[in-house]
Amino acid sequence: xxxxxxxxxxxxxxxxxxxxxxxxxxxxxxxxxxxxxxxxxxxxxxxxxxxxxxxxxxxxxxxxxxxxxxxxxxxxxxxxxxxxxxxxxxxxxxxxxxxxxxxxxxxxxxxxxxxxxxxxxxxxxxxxxxxxxxxxxxxxxxxxxxxxxxxxxxxxxxxxxxxxxxxxxxxxxxxxxxxxxxxxxxxxxxxxxxxxxxxxxxxxxxxxxxxxxxxxxxxxxxxxxxxxxxxxx
Amino acid sequence: xxxxxxxxxxxxxxxxxxxxxxxxxxxxxxxxxxxxxxxxxxxxxxxxxxxxxxxxxxxxxxxxxxxxxxxxxxxxxxxxxxxxxxxxxxxxxxxxxxxxxxxxxxxxxxxxxxxxxxxxxxxxxxxxxxxxxxxxxxxxxxxxxxxxxxxxxxxxxxxxxxxxxxxxxxxxxxxxxxxxxxxxxxxxxxxxxxxxxxxxxxxxxxxxxxxxxxxxxxxxxxxxxxxxxxxxxxxxxxxxxxxxxxxxxxxxxxxxxxxxxxxxxxxxxxxxxxxxxxxxxxxxxxxxxxxxxxxxxxxxxxxxxxxxxxxxxxxxxxxxxxxxxxxxxxxxxxxxxxxxxxxxxxxxxxxxxxxxxxxxxxxxxxxxxxxxxxxxxxxxxxxxxxxxxxxxxxxxxxxxxxxxxxx
Numbered sequence: 001x002x003x004x005x006x007x008x009x010x011x012x013x014x015x016x017x018x019x020x021x022x023x024x025x026x027x028x029x030x031x032x033x034x035x036x037x038x039x040x041x042x043x044x045x046x047x048x049x050x051x052x053x054x055x056x057x058x059x060x061x062x063x064x065x066x067x068x069x070x071x072x073x074x075x076x077x078x079x080x081x082x083x084x085x086x087x088x089x090x091x092x093x094x095x096x097x098x099x100x101x102x103x104x105x106x107x108x109x110x111x112x113x114x115x116x117x118x119x120x121x122x123x124x125x126x127x128x129x130x131x132x133x134x135x136x137x138x139x140x141x142x143x144x145x146x147x148x149x150x151x152x153x154x155x156x157x158x159x160x161x162x163x164x165x166x167x168x169x170x171x172x173x174x175x176x177x178x179x180x181x182x183x184x185x186x187x188x189x190x191x192x193x194x195x196x197x198x199x200x201x202x203x204x205x206x207x208x209x210x211x212x213x214x215x216x217x218x219x220x221x222x223x224x225x226x227x228x229x230x231x232x233x
Numbered sequence: 234x235x236x237x238x239x240x241x242x243x244x245x246x247x248x249x250x251x252x253x254x255x256x257x258x259x260x261x262x263x264x265x266x267x268x269x270x271x272x273x274x275x276x277x278x279x280x281x282x283x284x285x286x287x288x289x290x291x292x293x294x295x296x297x298x299x300x301x302x303x304x305x306x307x308x309x310x311x312x313x314x315x316x317x318x319x320x321x322x323x324x325x326x327x328x329x330x331x332x333x334x335x336x337x338x339x340x341x342x343x344x345x346x347x348x349x350x351x352x353x354x355x356x357x358x359x360x361x362x363x364x365x366x367x368x369x370x371x372x373x374x375x376x377x378x379x380x381x382x383x384x385x386x387x388x389x390x391x392x393x394x395x396x397x398x399x400x401x402x403x404x405x406x407x408x409x410x411x412x413x414x415x416x417x418x419x420x421x422x423x424x425x426x427x428x429x430x431x432x433x434x435x436x437x438x439x440x441x442x443x444x445x446x447x448x449x450x451x452x453x454x455x456x457x458x459x460x461x462x463x464x465x466x467x468x469x470x471x472x473x474x475x476x477x478x479x480x481x482x483x484x485x486x487x488x489x490x491x492x493x494x495x496x497x498x499x500x501x502x503x504x505x506x507x508x509x510x511x512x513x514x515x516x517x518x519x520x521x522x523x524x525x526x527x528x529x530x531x532x533x534x535x536x537x538x539x540x541x542x543x544x545x546x547x548x549x550x551x552x553x554x555x556x557x558x559x560x561x562x563x564x565x566x567x568x569x570x571x572x573x574x575x576x577x578x579x580x581x582x583x584x585x586x587x588x589x590x591x592x593x594x595x596x597x598x599x600x601x602x603x604x605x606x607x608x609x610x611x612x613x614x615x616x617x618x619x620x621x622x623x624x625x626x627x628x629x630x631x632x633x634x635x636x637x638x639x640x
Contacts, residue, residue, distance in 0.1 A: 053634055058553060058633045058634050058637075059634055079557040079558060079559070082552065082557040082560075083557070087555070093553075093637070097549075097550045097637070098550075099547055101245060101249055102245075110551070110554060114557070114560055159554075
């Protein structure tokens with residue numbers, strides 16, 4: 001049996017609010033095996049975004065353990081988490097989050113700057129990833145010159161540039177029309193076929209059907225976890 | 234994260250809001266410019282005073298003969314015949330004394346051909362020239378033998394020579410001081426004004442013995458009004474003065490309780506206080522200029538704080554894709570340092586330009602030293618790091634999720 005990419009045990013997260021301690025996540029267990037394509041669903045406030053931030057090493061849990069590629073990251077410090085975000089996983093946001101003053105190529109190359117790659121390596125890797133998402137010819141354009149769908153492709157290229165085995169996407173199609181959403185989902189499916197594990201959050205059932213496993217959150221718990229019948233081959 | 238990539242990013246960020254960057258830089262430009270100008274002026278003033286002091290001769294003091302009272306009328310200092318040449322010779326034997334020159338001076342009328350001129354006539358011995366650091370521009374100085382045989386030779390100061398001889402070469406010519414003919418054997422190098430504004434070049438130097446016998450006259454043979462003494466160093470000045478006092482008291486057989494029959498004046502004291510004044514002025518100017526540098530630094534901090542707030546989302550994105558706290562800190566610190574360095578460079582150029590313009594238009598002495606520029610540069614870098622640190626740390630400590638949510 002292969003080592004799970006993600007193993008979460010009793011993961012909990014509470015926030016300090018004016019009304020007292022608010023538990024957003026109440027002891028979640030989940031295992032994700034290499035090569036899986038999982039959609040996390042649930043209404044707003046169900047804890048799925050909190051869960052995603054924890055998976056993405058953007059936040060630390062208040063209880064439980066999180067093993068990423070076998071390493072327990074629940075108690076790591078900020079800088080160690082930054083290194084994990086940089087090398088071990090790629091994160092795709094709903095709002096694309098590209099830096100507006102930088103060319104697409106520089107945006108894609110940015111994670112490599114933080115991992116210390118030299119200029120030539122950065123340039124070559126960024127070009128390769130832009131070509132992969134079909135935007136090589138816009139390498140020197142600014143993000144404002146291209147459409148939202150194209151921006152999301154650039155963001156995916158950026159997430160892939162350090163060759164992680166895991167891509168996390170938080171509502172990646174939330175700001176896109178249905179046609180473009182379809183294209184982005186096709187891209188995720190292709191990446192998944194190449195062996196990259198994909199975990200994405202969505203509240204749209206249509207989008208979730210692209211995944212091969214659906215996990216549903218409600219009130220900080222996982223309420224259902226099943227394989228999708230309509231999963232593409 | 235590599236420095237080169239970071240410098241590029243800092244450059245981009247500076248270029249993103251050019252007006253703001255320029256205004257921020259202006260604070261540093263003015264601060265550094267002010268420091269450079271003030272230091273150039275301050276050091277110029279110090280240099281000018283030092284020049285004047287060095288023309289007077291250093292570590293000098295004079296011993297004046299005491300006053301006397303005749304029929305109830307008291308003479309001033311150097312009025313009585315209490316010092317003599319032998320006193321001078323005894324002082325010369327003391328430890329720490331470099332030069333001793335008994336002198337006798339007064340204003341007398343000089344005549345050459347149809348010209349006449351009143352100048353300060355100084356009768357003295359050869360060590361006088363050394364003590365006062367006089368140089369000989371042309372001709373030669375007189376020696377001890379001239380003093381012994383009271384020859385009628387004279388050294389002219391530049392002003393005197395010009396007024397009496399015009400364009401003629403005075404060396405070898407004969408002039409008269411109070412009917413007595415003197416052969417001019419040399420012309421002294423120029424010294425300019427002393428601290429009181431008197432022209433030091435308006436002088437004639439002749440052997441002491443000649444001066445006493447032919448020009449001034451003396452109450453007793455060998456008595457002098459004044460002995461100039463040069464001490465070894467500024468530090469030994471006071472000790473030497475004390476030694477001279479006890480030596481003279483002993484030679485003049487003064488009992489305990491009897492007041493000194495001579496006076497002593499420290500010639501360097503006035504010069505030193507002048508030097509102290511300019512030094513203080515120079516420090517004051519520097520301090521005032523430093524305040525503007527400080528204000529410039531605060532300007533940088535202000536803008537960097539605004540910049541961090543404006544770019545919160547960018548910071549969040551950078552953190553999300555793997556920037557460590559150190560990377561964000563370095564990025565913002567580098568921006569602050571680059572702004573302050575660029576401002577410093579411009580300030581140096583501006584300061585030098587203004588200092589040179591002041592020199593060209595007012596003739597004020599300015600001194601531009603490499604160390605002043607270096608200090609300004611070091612201070613600017615320090616200011617950049619110091620005032621950039623807080624905003625940079627604020628940026629580095631942001632929570633990635635909060636930062637990403639910031640609109």
